[in-house]
Amino acid sequence: MTVIIKNASVLNKEGVLERKQIVLQNGIISAVTDEYEAEGEAAEIIDAEGKLLIPGLIDMHVHLREPGFEHKETVETGGRSAAKGGFTTIACMPNTRPVTDSPEVVLLVKEKAREAGLVKVLPYAAITKNELGRELTDFAALKEAGAIGFTDDGVGVQSAQMMKDAMKIAASLDMPVIAHCEDNSLVVGGCVAEGTFATANGLIGIPNESEAIHVGRDILLAEATGVHYHVCHVSTEQSVRLIRQAKEIGIKVTAEVCPHHLLLAEEDIPGMDANWKMNPPLRSRRDVEACIEGLLDGTLDIIVTDHAPHSEEEKAKGMELAPFGIVGFETAFPLLYTAFVATGKWDLSLLVNRMTAAPARVFRLNSGVLDIGSPADLTLIDLEQEREVDPSTFASKGRNTPFAGWKLKGWPVMTWVDGKAIWTERI
Numbered sequence: 317m318t319v320i321i322k323n324a325s326v327l328n329k330e331g332v333l334e335r336k337q338i339v340l341q342n343g344i345i346s347a348v349t350d351e352y353e354a355e356g357e358a359a360e361i362i363d364a365e366g367k368l369l370i371p372g373l374i375d376m377h378v379h380l381r382e383p384g385f386e387h388k389e390t391v392e393t394g395g396r397s398a399a400k401g402g403f404t405t406i407a408c409m410p411n412t413r414p415v416t417d418s419p420e421v422v423l424l425v426k427e428k429a430r431e432a433g434l435v436k437v438l439p440y441a442a443i444t445k446n447e448l449g450r451e452l453t454d455f456a457a458l459k460e461a462g463a464i465g466f467t468d469d470g471v472g473v474q475s476a477q478m479m480k481d482a483m484k485i486a487a488s489l490d491m492p493v494i495a496h497c498e499d500n501s502l503v504v505g506g507c508v509a510e511g512t513f514a515t516a517n518g519l520i521g522i523p524n525e526s527e528a529i530h531v532g533r534d535i536l537l538a539e540a541t542g543v544h545y546h547v548c549h550v551s552t553e554q555s556v557r558l559i560r561q562a563k564e565i566g567i568k569v570t571a572e573v574c575p576h577h578l579l580l581a582e583e584d585i586p587g588m589d590a591n592w593k594m595n596p597p598l599r600s601r602r603d604v605e606a607c608i609e610g611l612l613d614g615t616l617d618i619i620v621t622d623h624a625p626h627s628e629e630e631k632a633k634g635m636e637l638a639p640f641g642i643v644g645f646e647t648a649f650p651l652l653y654t655a656f657v658a659t660g661k662w663d664l665s666l667l668v669n670r671m672t673a674a675p676a677r678v679f680r681l682n683s684g685v686l687d688i689g690s691p692a693d694l695t696l697i698d699l700e701q702e703r704e705v706d707p708s709t710f711a712s713k714g715r716n717t718p719f720a721g722w723k724l725k726g727w728p729v730m731t732w733v734d735g736k737a738i739w740t741e742r743i
């Protein structure tokens with residue numbers, strides 16, 4: 317089957333938009349040309365006039381909740397939500413029930429993804445059994461089953477010795493360690509960051525050091541073990557500083573940042589609404605600025621959503637009792653496009669890079685580019701049409717977002733994986 321996407325706006329290597337014809341054949345990008353005539357072959361033709369065509373977005377930090385929490389999300393509903401948000405590859409976290417700490421669960425997630433037939437799903441496996449921090453999982457067996465890295469996301473690995481042992485084994489297997497950085501002894505029951513909101517509402521505040529102390533510790537352990545160390549959802553100025561310094565001296569560290577930590581500060585929290593509760597929490601404006609600067613100078617390599625769906629009942633428990641987490645797939649690109657690109661602060665190519673080529677480079681994936689011979693994973697985006705974020709229209713089971721009602725541009729309208737359209741909005 318041949319698909320021809322006509323008259324699309326495509327970013328060239330210099331970051332300039334060009335009008336191109338893209339041909340997809342057998343799941344591969346077979347041509348990117350100025351003109352293309354279909355020579356009698358059976359082809360599906362899509363007129364992309366006026367729309368932006370980019371490599372499919374890659375999200376290296378998501379929660380699909382299956383197995384065990386299917387009331388929050390499944391591999392299929394999460395996959396559909398991702399496709400609607402323009403994502404073609406997603407990497408899912410192991411904090412399921414059971415935890416993805418055995419080859420069986422890795423294989424189960426892969427099988428669910430195959431059945432869903434939507435986005436490419438890359439599973440992470442846990443560092444410790446049941447993410448309890450007591451005993452390491454069998455890294456070699458988990459790699460063999462298809463895990464792409466090791467992480468106890470949802471909780472920090474509290475023991476430095478445990479983390480060092482994990483890094484040593486991961487390094488010997490040429491696998492990355494991906495860390496949720498949080499020192500529990502510095503958190504003690506906080507649900508928002510230290511700052512004006514916590515003080516005004518009499519809440520215990522989570523301090524910045526609870527994140528950064530793990531970042532610093534793990535950088536030293538990464539230096540000692542030589543592992544590829546990747547920092548999850550960076551949210552503090554101190555973490556950015558430590559990662560920047562580590563990179564300067566050649567330690568193999570990479571890092572990610574979420575849209576909400578680039579856009580929102582704790583002082584923006586409107587009230588005791590758990591749709592504003594996530595881990596790490598929203599920090600100060602100064603931290604937001606440091607994360608933006610880190611993303612621009614390459615200290616923070618990639619953007620991830622940390623898509624973390626929870627049910628309405630769970631979020632209705634209120635700021636202190638509700639679980640941490642917000643959904644992210646269906647708002648990520650429009651949010652960042654509207655806030656940073658449409659306002660002229662960032663080049664479009666920077667945003668696209670941090671969501672496509674950069675994650676592909678960091679995690680050695682064969683996608684993220686529009687090169688001939690690459691998988692035909694593509695996303696078509698309408699940069700002009702403005703629409704409000706309406707959680708009731710989400711494909712995700714989760715409605716937990718602080719961005720409801722935001723007026724945004726840059727909505728994905730069509731998503732292809734291996735040349736097959738897996739999402740079509742309207743065109």
Ligand SMILES: NC(=O)N[C@@H](CC(=O)O)C(=O)O
Pocket residue numbers: 379411469470471496593594595596622624625639640641642
């Ligand atoms: N980010 C969150 O607030 N929540 C995540 C866990 C995590 O990413 O640490 C979840 O699983 O709900």
Ligand SMILES: [Zn+2]
Pocket residue numbers: 469470471496548549595596
């Ligand atoms: Zn986490």
Ligand SMILES: [Zn+2]
Pocket residue numbers: 377378379409469470622624
């Ligand atoms: Zn997470």
